[in-house]
Amino acid sequence: MKINSTVILTLILLILMLGSGSVSAFLGFNLGSSALKGVTTPDGRPTSKFASAKSNSSQSGAVTLLKEEDILKTVKARIEGKAKTAQSDKLAEDDEDINGNKQQQKEKTQKVVEEKPQPGFPITSESQGVTFAVQSARYSGGDLLLKVKMQNKGADSVRFLYSFLDVTDDKGRTLSASTEGLPAELPANGSSFSGTVSIPTALLDDVKKVSLSLTDYPDQKLKLDVANIPVDKRD
Template identity: 80%
Template structure:
């Protein structure tokens, strides 16, 4: 009796396990089917891919050009650039020709003689050495005398311009400075031009001035230029 009860209990447990497994399997299938509704598997067949590419031309497939078409395009572009370059060269040549035709002939510059002020030049000469005042003008608070010196004698002459005496028409001595005048005048040399500057403040009511210069160090040669008009 004990054996029969054991077998019976075993069978009951087996049936319960089978029933529970069946129920769980059914529930799992039901839930899985409901969760996979609307989900489809991808089409992995190669034939279907080729068919879809043929039916859909806008799918992004690369279209290859023929070699003949590429060569034609390149040749046409080269011909176009060559024609454009030739036309540019032709235009440049035409511009050069027109420029040469329109360019007037250059004339040699004309030598304009310096227009002298009334009463100028005022000059003095001694033993072939000449001292002349070419013009007088006021600028920047100074009276500027344009002076020209030349030595046509046989011997060179040296000057020290700190010995230059400047006096007005009332006999007063005026301070002056020189610029551009040479220290040595060579024999039979060219003319040299410089400037003698006198402060304007010293020339109130002065109409004329005089310059006196001697050579250095012998002081044998004396140049005196008198009555230089400086009135304003």
């Protein structure tokens, strides 16, 4: 009887130990599972890594290739745009230059109109419908400036070579002179042309009057003489 109770007690202890061990193992498994939630095993396959990296790279930095036709169209449009801009700038500059020249011409015309005639002028010579007139005589910048106006009312055009213009003083001495603005040819029945004859002041120290003589070239059919131009009064 004593042996049986010992065996039964031993069995009960074994059953309790097994039960407590099973409960402990179950509880430990549950705790471990809860702690490892969300944790995944890293993928050690190299091919999968390369595939993943390639996928991410293609998604983040995708390159779009343009068609050659689109590129050419874009370049052509930019070139045409620059050309139009340059042309517009050129036209604007030309307009400014034209307007500036018109304004200068207008001011010059107004100045000529407002200028009072100099006493004793104009002094005019005429031959075969061609007139040669000295409008005024003034000193400026070391030169005597004779303002000259020419007009051809004849039926034929007339040519001149101003290197043949003779300038003499009241003592018969020949003076050197230069011309500016005078036409090489006067058209028939044309409008008047204005210019300047310049004589160095150093040649006019004791001179009171000068004379101009001009003939056409090469025919020399007419002769224009403007004599006794007063130059003794200096401004």
